[in-house]
Amino acid sequence: MIETTRLAGPVADRIAQQDWAALTGELDEHGNALTGRLLTPGECHEIAALYDKPAHFRTTVDMARHRFGSGQYRYFTHELPDLIRELREAFYPRLLPIARDWAGRLDKPAPWPDTLQEWLEQCHEAGQTKSAQILLRYGPGDWNALHRDVFGEMLFPLQVVIGLDAPDVDFTGGEFLMTEQRPRAQSRGSSTTLPQGHGLVFTTRDRPVATRRGWSNGPMRHGVSTVRSGRRHTLGLVFHDAA
Numbered sequence: 329m330i331e332t333t334r335l336a337g338p339v340a341d342r343i344a345q346q347d348w349a350a351l352t353g354e355l356d357e358h359g360n361a362l363t364g365r366l367l368t369p370g371e372c373h374e375i376a377a378l379y380d381k382p383a384h385f386r387t388t389v390d391m392a393r394h395r396f397g398s399g400q401y402r403y404f405t406h407e408l409p410d411l412i413r414e415l416r417e418a419f420y421p422r423l424l425p426i427a428r429d430w431a432g433r434l435d436k437p438a439p440w441p442d443t444l445q446e447w448l449e450q451c452h453e454a455g456q457t458k459s460a461q462i463l464l465r466y467g468p469g470d471w472n473a474l475h476r477d478v479f480g481e482m483l484f485p486l487q488v489v490i491g492l493d494a495p496d497v498d499f500t501g502g503e504f505l506m507t508e509q510r511p512r513a514q515s516r517g518s519s520t521t522l523p524q525g526h527g528l529v530f531t532t533r534d535r536p537v538a539t540r541r542g543w544s545n546g547p548m549r550h551g552v553s554t555v556r557s558g559r560r561h562t563l564g565l566v567f568h569d570a571a
Contacts, residue, residue, distance in 0.1 A: 339411065340418040342366055351529060352426055355486070358518065359548045360506055360530035367525040371411060372492040376561040378409065379465050386459060391472065397551070399470030401564075404461040412461060415490070416565050420444040423486045423529065423567070430485060433536040433543040440484060444567065447484070451569040456480040458571070462564035466502055470560075472552035474507055476533050477566055484567035485532050491522035492561040499558030504528055509547040510537070519553065522562065532566075 337345075346363050354361030367375075378384050385402040392398045404412070424440060431438035440447050451457070460479055464472075477487060493499055503519040510516055522528055530550060537546035552560075 339366070339414040343415070343418040343422060346422075348422060355426060355529060355531070355535070358506075359508060359535040359546065360504075360518070360520065360528055360550075362520060362522075363527040363529065365523075365525045366415070366490060366527050367411075367492075369494075369524060372490075372525050372561075375409070375411065375463070375563055376492040379463050379561065384409065385463070391470075395473075396475065397470065397472040399464065399466040399472065399555075401462050401464040403570075404459050404463065406459045408459075408461060412563065412565075415488075415563075416461070416567070417444055419488055419529075419565060420447075420567055423484075427485050430536050434545060435543075439482075447567070448569055451480070451482045454480070454482050456482050456569045456571045458569055460566040460568065460570045462566070464560075464562045464564065466499075466552065466555045466560040468555055468557055470552075471554040474505065474549040474551040476549055477564070478533060479566070479568060479570035482568050483532060485534075486529060487532050487567060488527045488529050488565040489522065490527045490563040490565070491524050492563060493559065494524040495521050498524075499555055499560040501554050501556035502560040503553045505551045505553055506530060507549050508535075 351361040379402060384404055386405045388400060388402045390400055427440055428438045456479065489504065504522050505517065505519050507515050507517045520528055531548050534545040534547045536543045
């Protein structure tokens with residue numbers, strides 16, 4: 329039987345109770361940071377099962393067809409299931425100070441208001457009106473090419489992926505990959521095994537990197553290594569809408 333009991337407290341409390349000082353330090357240093365457990369196995373299965381309910385989605389993308397990799401993902405409609413909506417709304421105010429700090433270091437505008445709703449209204453006014461929340465499904469041999477989830481001029485610099493299946497139980501392979509283009513040096517790569525119910529916060533496009541001349545952009549891309557066996561589902565939380 330699938331376990332359905334939720335962790336203690338609402339989603340907002342679970343996210344608030346993460347060690348945000350440590351997560352911020354990891355993001356500053358590496359451009360990504362792994363959270364503690366956010367969802368129970370039952371909640372993970374509940375979200376993963378939505379993939380087979382097309383009414384929740386506005387479109388399906390075949391990655392091989394577009395040469396993005398292999399596998400599929402689906403974009404949710406704006407009518408998000410409550411649990412996904414709660415996750416997104418709870419993460420935004422925690423990520424907002426980091427986004428503003430990074431913009432300040434890079435001497436860039438920080439257009440993000442205090443609430444997610446206000447920010448999404450700005451996205452819509454700029455013509456970015458489509459939901460960008462993603463449910464991804466990978467089977468044996470599937471992978472995701474290195475990329476960025478920009479979707480338009482209105483951009484929030486951080487996003488979150490949540491693992492919905494258990495590594496080495498439900499699937500093997502499928503590590504989350506990131507590469508960083510370093511100033512006047514070869515690129516650096518990293519891989520993360522995403523535990524079930526845990527989230528990985530990572531940069532959408534770049535992070536501030538300290539140099540002898542001050543701060544500079546460290547461009548980064550993310551992807552997924554080849555799934556060797558089983559099936560891997562993940563939930564992608566993006567904090568801007570798509571054009």
